[in-house]
Amino acid sequence: MANIQTRLAAVRARLAEAESRFGRVPGSVRLLAVSKTRPASELREALAAGQTRFGESYLQEALEKLHALRDETAEWHFIGPLQSNKTKDVAAHFDWVHSLDRIKLAERLNAQRPAGCAPLQVCLQVNISGEASKSGAAPSAIRELALRVAELPRLQLRGLMAVPRPETEFERQRAPLRELRLLAAKLKAEGLPLDTLSMGMSDDLEAAVAEGSTLVRIGTAIFGARPERGGN
Numbered sequence: 001m002a003n004i005q006t007r008l009a010a011v012r013a014r015l016a017e018a019e020s021r022f023g024r025v026p027g028s029v030r031l032l033a034v035s036k037t038r039p040a041s042e043l044r045e046a047l048a049a050g051q052t053r054f055g056e057s058y059l060q061e062a063l064e065k066l067h068a069l070r071d072e073t074a075e076w077h078f079i080g081p082l083q084s085n086k087t088k089d090v091a092a093h094f095d096w097v098h099s100l101d102r103i104k105l106a107e108r109l110n111a112q113r114p115a116g117c118a119p120l121q122v123c124l125q126v127n128i129s130g131e132a133s134k135s136g137a138a139p140s141a142i143r144e145l146a147l148r149v150a151e152l153p154r155l156q157l158r159g160l161m162a163v164p165r166p167e168t169e170f171e172r173q174r175a176p177l178r179e180l181r182l183l184a185a186k187l188k189a190e191g192l193p194l195d196t197l198s199m200g201m202s203d204d205l206e207a208a209v210a211e212g213s214t215l216v217r218i219g220t221a222i223f224g225a226r227p228e229r230g231g232n
């Protein structure tokens with residue numbers, strides 16, 4: 001089986017190829033390595049291969065890894081389901097949150113972000129049509145949420161995120177991603193300074209790049225298949 005360095009190189013090549021094919025600026029789509037369930041040793045391998053952005057979903061497991069890797073220069077993104085009992089640790093230890101979907105959680109993150117840290121970078125998770133996960137705000141609720149989050153001084157609203165239902169056919173993958181792009185475009189037209197579309201996973205990376213993703217969240221293609229896991 002290929003090692004992490006080899007698989008990372010293959011993902012970077014896929015990304016560059018997709019940027020070229022769909023007329024995107026080379027290097028304009030950032031790569032987030034989704035390292036949930038993977039041990040710190042594997043993240044070290046990725047770090048050694050130049051990968052510095054990591055996405056984690058399960059808070060307790062993530063905090064252990066952040067601690068183990070505290071001397072490394074890395075950017076930590078929380079992409080898992082967010083609840084009130086997690087906001088304090090997320091605000092204290094992460095650089096980004098992709099899964100914000102309620103104003104109450106935004107207000108808690110804002111209040112709990114430590115004074116010495118830069119503002120927490122946030123994407124609003126949208127439950128676009130067909131989304132498998134129960135997480136995410138309805139598209140109709142996003143405008144109001146975005147306007148309120150934009151007012152919170154300890155949060156910096158960066159964009160939108162979605163986890164569409166898995167599809168194998170390219171055009172079917174594109175449809176919900178296009179919806180997310182159009183929703184973000186509407187908010188931008190109202191003056192909200194969004195610069196991030198967090199979309200695209202191992203199986204729909206190309207479709208996401210085609211629809212304007214600026215950050216793809218890739219787990220399986222870098223680290224291999226994950227063990228089944230329940231809880232957070």
Ligand SMILES: *Cc1c(COP(=O)(O)O)cnc(C)c1O
Nearest residue numbers: 034057079201202217218219220
């Ligand atoms: C697990 C996960 C990913 C990575 O999915 P892969 O198919 O393994 O690339 C991306 N985004 C979110 C929100 C996830 O939970």
